[in-house]
Amino acid sequence: MTVEQKLQDYILDNYKSIMQFAKVADLPYTTVKGIFNRGIWGTSIQNVIKICNTLSIDINALVNGEIKKDLHINQLTTHEKKLVVAYRNHPEHQYTIDTILHIDEDEDLIPTVKAARSKDNNQPIEVVNMPDLSKFTPDDSDL
Template sequence: MTIEQKLQDYILDKYKSVMQFAKLVDLPYTTVKGIFSRGIWGTSIQNVTKICNFLSIDINALINGEIKEQIHIDKLSDHEKKVILAYRNKVDMQPAVDRLLGVEDEVLIPTVKAARSDGNNQPIEIVNLPDLSKFEPDDTDL
């Protein structure tokens, strides 16, 4: 199943029709239908972002061919918020909690998704690149 079909099915699970969704997301119906027929890669990033934000789905997951809901802080339960706050306040306990949850081996490096396509808006390579924008050059870089 293509990502376009997955997206269409996801929309139809939540709304009566694609036309209803298009009105709610404030995009022309033909634009939304065009995404399903021409593909996501032929769609402007503004429209894909608008759809993802409206549906609360992860745009990076969508690019990778899956529908994944974003977790927003306002959707966390009160208990989840308390656990997060307690975790942040107990810095010395974080390594033990990480081991308990099995996340101590994960290396979280900020990345930027980059892609290049053939001339027909078909992806031929998608890579994660480290986000180097936060690093300032020092004197040795000049």
């Protein structure tokens, strides 16, 4: 099954119609239908972002041909919020919890994505984590 078919099925599982989804996503109906016909790789990144945000799906997973629910911090359950509070209230246990859960302090919570279209629009694009460039500062000779 193609990523376009998976996306269309996911939309129809969550909305009454493609037209209803297009209205909610603030996209022209013809644009959404065109994605299913021409392929997602032929559309603009802005439209892909709108689609992913509206459906709350992970754009990185979509790039790999998967439909995966995206985690939004504001969608934490009551239990998850209690865990965060308990974690913050017990700094003496944070290292142990991080170790058990394999949490790397230097790892970004939200990975950055480098994306570009390939010559063959049906091929997935390469997704890589970008380094943190804030630690690099120009020296006086660069100014």
